[in-house]
Amino acid sequence: MAGRPKIFSEKEVIDKAIEVFWRVGYEAASAEELLKAMGIGKGSFYLAFKGGKRELFERSLVQFSAERLANLKRAISVSDNPIQLIKDFFLSIADTGLAKHMNGCYLGNAIAEMANIDAALQNIAINLLKEMEVVFTSVIRQAQDDQELKSTEKPDILARYLINLWNGINISRRMYTDKFMLKEMISFQLQVIK
Amino acid sequence: MAGRPKIFSEKEVIDKAIEVFWRVGYEAASAEELLKAMGIGKGSFYLAFKGGKRELFERSLVQFSAERLANLKRAISVSDNPIQLIKDFFLSIADTGLAKHMNGCYLGNAIAEMANIDAALQNIAINLLKEMEVVFTSVIRQAQDDQELKSTEKPDILARYLINLWNGINISRRMYTDKFMLKEMISFQLQVIK
DNA sequence: TCAATTTTGTACTATTTGGTACATTTTATT
DNA sequence: AATAAAATGTACCAAATAGTACAAAATTGA
Incomplete structure (x- = not known):
């Protein structure tokens, strides 16, 4: 040593x-x-x-998502309305600057770029993004148990809806950089979670 | 000569x-x-x-989208139910093979990859994808005029919803390759267009 | 048939790539 | 203070990169 x-x-x-x-x-x-x-x-x-x-x-993917996921979980754990927190989490995307829009999602970018290039790396990114799905699922399930959600749709369906929304927004925000239009789009999509 | x-x-x-x-x-x-x-x-x-x-x-982007867009417009023009055609267009994604899933959307990939690399090229891809949005908008507007759509939401909002769905699916299909799960996800999202 | 024109295939090149080798520097331990 | 261990900076390298130069080939029109 x-x-x-x-x-x-x-x-x-x-x-x-x-x-x-x-x-x-x-x-x-x-x-x-x-x-x-x-x-x-x-x-x-x-x-x-x-x-x-x-x-x-590879290490950057793990470190990035570990940090973000920890932040999200912490925020959820101290929130008195985790569903609203998740909605705000999505809506706040519209308020970020152009540079952030252009960057998109770190994991989503890797999933797209690594396809047919490096399956192992792509899989790491996929599994990390699925951890976000797990968080969404549990928040939704809890909200349904507490009768704070009207929708009776299965939690995993709704969670995957949110992941797909996330994936979509992170491409769409590079097409539509107008803050108002983006916010309108996101809030329209979030009506499903009611 | x-x-x-x-x-x-x-x-x-x-x-x-x-x-x-x-x-x-x-x-x-x-x-x-x-x-x-x-x-x-x-x-x-x-x-x-x-x-x-x-x-x-650059030429590949133009040629690709021109061809696909022409196919879509032709199919719409001969269809007696363009809304259903668009829904089927989305649903059919689930039936494609793994290789297609991994490829994603040609334009969406370019929008993601060219961000912060080549703004001019990215813009070409963005504008080509927006041509698809224009097609969606006019089909939706026509359907509303014909009272074949329950939703009274503005056509451009619904069209952007579809573009965002498209963008999302083309990332998500690389995460969830299960045909059943994908179809379930897509049809759940399409409920908005009713 | 021959000249003008255009395409083709190959040999070449300059640059950039990610990565290695290794001597030097800086520290903790004895 | 000497030594072992670990990190650093630099010089180097082989391979791959996109792209160029140009002579040879294939065509049309005069």
Whole structure:
């Protein structure tokens, strides 16, 4: 043990890499751009990420979704109206800026880009997004149990509806950047969850 | 005039190129793979497509959507129930094979991949997909005029709902490849168009 | 038939790619 | 202070990249 200490935190440099991958995608992200954004040299990088760019991307998918999912679960756990929280979560997409619109969903982008390129990586992204579906399912089931939801539709159907809405919005928001139009579209879709 | 004749049809080689771009995306499609699929050499290619890979992709977007859109319009024009035709159009997605699921939407993929990479190319894809929205809008408006639609929601809202459904499904179908589940999801979403 | 025109195939090139090798630096332990 | 361990920075590399140059081939029209 002992030895020269790392000058960087792996978590932090992965966050920097996420910014690049999210913006341009996996293939278009060059090692040069990634290293520059991460602020470390090749020696350090290939020591910490033996699998190179692919390992970096894989770990970025996991770290990204773990963080977001934890935030969502925390917000739900302290909310007195989790259904409304989820609705607001969707509606708030309309209020973000153009850059965010263009980035879309980190996992959805990976699911699209990795299809027919790297099935293992695609599967990781798929399973991470399905974790969001699980959260939706349980919130919906709970709300139905508490008779706070009119819809008697099965929770898993409604949850997949929300996932499909999520996937759609993250493409559509790149077509329709008008805030008002986006909000109108999202709230129209959310009428199903009533 | 005169001169040695082309041994290929530009339309046909673009169709071959579409197969490659659709499967792996723009960045991941190498010139080598494209030329092999198109069945022509570099000399012929760079003479016919002076803009190289980028021009090929741009023309492929236009050719692809022109063809699909013409098919859709023709089917609508000869249908005695255009709304049902559109519903079936969506539902039939569930019946396609795994490879088709993985490919997603040619335009949607371009909208996602070209964001922050090539705004001009992305815009072309966006405007082509909006042509589909225009078709949906007019079919819905006509159906409302004919009182064949219960919903009194504005046609453009409903059309954008369908575009968002389309965008969503083309990501979701890569997550949920089960035919039954997909059909269930799509028909649930189509209840809005009633 | 021959000249003009256009396409084709191949050889080549300059650049960029992700990745490796390794000497140097920096630390903890003894 | 010496040594072992680990991280770093740089120089390097082989492969793949998109694209170009150009001579040869195939056609039409004079």
